[in-house]
Amino acid sequence: MPKDRYDTPKKKASLDVTNLDNFVYDMSRCIKCKGCYWVEHTYMPGIKFSTRCPSNTWNDFDAYGAFGKMRIGTAIAEGKMEWTDKLLEIIYADPLCGACDVGCKRNLDLEIELTLEALRIKAVKDGAGPMPAHKKIAKNIASKHNQFGSPHEIRKKWVTKDIKVAAKADVLYFAGCSASYVNPDIARATAKILNASGMPFTLMADEWCCGNTLYSVGMIDGAKQLAKRNIEAVKKAGIKTVVTSCAECYRMWKVDYPKMLNIATSDLGFKVVHLIEVADEAIKKGSLKLTKPVDIRFTYHDSCGVSRLCDPWTPWKGERGWMGTVSPELKRRRGKSGLYAESRNILNAIPGAKFVEMPRKQENAFCCGAGRGTKEAFPELASFSAKHRLEEVKEVSADVLVSACPWCKNNFAQTVKEDGDNVKVMDISELILASAEI
Numbered sequence: 001m002p003k004d005r006y007d008t009p010k011k012k013a014s015l016d017v018t019n020l021d022n023f024v025y026d027m028s029r030c031i032k033c034k035g036c037y038w039v040e041h042t043y044m045p046g047i048k049f050s051t052r053c054p055s056n057t058w059n060d061f062d063a064y065g066a067f068g069k070m071r072i073g074t075a076i077a078e079g080k081m082e083w084t085d086k087l088l089e090i091i092y093a094d095p096l097c098g099a100c101d102v103g104c105k106r107n108l109d110l111e112i113e114l115t116l117e118a119l120r121i122k123a124v125k126d127g128a129g130p131m132p133a134h135k136k137i138a139k140n141i142a143s144k145h146n147q148f149g150s151p152h153e154i155r156k157k158w159v160t161k162d163i164k165v166a167a168k169a170d171v172l173y174f175a176g177c178s179a180s181y182v183n184p185d186i187a188r189a190t191a192k193i194l195n196a197s198g199m200p201f202t203l204m205a206d207e208w209c210c211g212n213t214l215y216s217v218g219m220i221d222g223a224k225q226l227a228k229r230n231i232e233a234v235k236k237a238g239i240k241t242v243v244t245s246c247a248e249c250y251r252m253w254k255v256d257y258p259k260m261l262n263i264a265t266s267d268l269g270f271k272v273v274h275l276i277e278v279a280d281e282a283i284k285k286g287s288l289k290l291t292k293p294v295d296i297r298f299t300y301h302d303s304c305g306v307s308r309l310c311d312p313w314t315p316w317k318g319e320r321g322w323m324g325t326v327s328p329e330l331k332r333r334r335g336k337s338g339l340y341a342e343s344r345n346i347l348n349a350i351p352g353a354k355f356v357e358m359p360r361k362q363e364n365a366f367c368c369g370a371g372r373g374t375k376e377a378f379p380e381l382a383s384f385s386a387k388h389r390l391e392e393v394k395e396v397s398a399d400v401l402v403s404a405c406p407w408c409k410n411n412f413a414q415t416v417k418e419d420g421d422n423v424k425v426m427d428i429s430e431l432i433l434a435s436a437e438i
């Protein structure tokens, strides 16, 4: 028996998402305060845009909020609940946007985002998950190395004659599946910005999917194989910096690759940057000049992968003692390392354009609802989420919505089309290109 409460026996703890038991403490300490659902009133001018959780805004039942999933997760970990179709819907109708994690950590240091990831890995391990749409994506990746099942041999079709690609360079542009097949304009704009910035870049000899959806739906074995394959290709080519134009690829390379391989982001052996960082740096140095006026009133959507989800990864394991105290010290990821300043530096440098902020911004931004396997399995949730966000765009009277991820652009653009709306949707690369002196 312990002598006093300070002498409570310590328990081993770790952030390894492949074992849901590591998060039983976090799940069982949820106090249902709903900080994961509401944006704090200090940040909010009113009630209209006051929620942060797309899943629970879409479906009011508590189960769809992070607090509901914490209770379900505890029951699953303790073997008190069986997987059912409804349960799988609750776990997967969720873009894993990380807003709940930011909100929860303002009050309690609970690892909500990691728990939600661990829950999906457990669903797959138990033979219940993922959803049929996700299995189709996995099949496409296995046979064609891209999410859509498009022919692998046309992956680099986006490269036009006016783009200079070096045979060998320190910098590699990883276009990703969406920009390669669905949004070639984003890939071309990114390549032209790199050319204009005087940054020679190369492409992977044989680029494959980053594995984002596999990881996000809990198919960790397949995701890990892609991580190893892509990292090895980068190292073999002697690359020092990997540039992405997709927020999901960025998060994957910077956070989830090291997480799966149990190393720190700083130990990858190369840097991972988003185009936003490259362009901001080039504008500051004067190598990229934004001189062409762009006459628009626009707002900016912080895509989850370049905002609250991209704090660098550091593995941790240790002990948990009385009142949840941990040793050694655990530096919590609170969504503070997002590219908030870099993106706004660029947006404010565009001559002629009027940039207005939406009420929910930076780590409090409301997710578009498309990412991490959501649009494929739950298109109605993705449309709801985009529609809700587009209301916010109209609230600030912006004509154009700019984001930094092809998945966000596609989801918003499709929703605008379905609703007959007149908001224009652009990627930040396209806006930079429109203003750049090239």
Ligand code: SF4
Pocket: 029, 030, 031, 032, 033, 034, 035, 036, 037, 066, 067, 070, 103, 104, 108, 110, 112
């Ligand atoms: S903010 Fe955290 S503690 Fe509060 S209800 Fe949400 S998950 Fe539970």
Ligand code: SF4
Pocket: 036, 052, 053, 054, 055, 056, 064, 065, 066, 094, 095, 096, 097, 098, 099, 100, 101, 116, 367
């Ligand atoms: S990750 Fe996003 S959608 Fe999922 S529970 Fe958290 S806030 Fe809601």
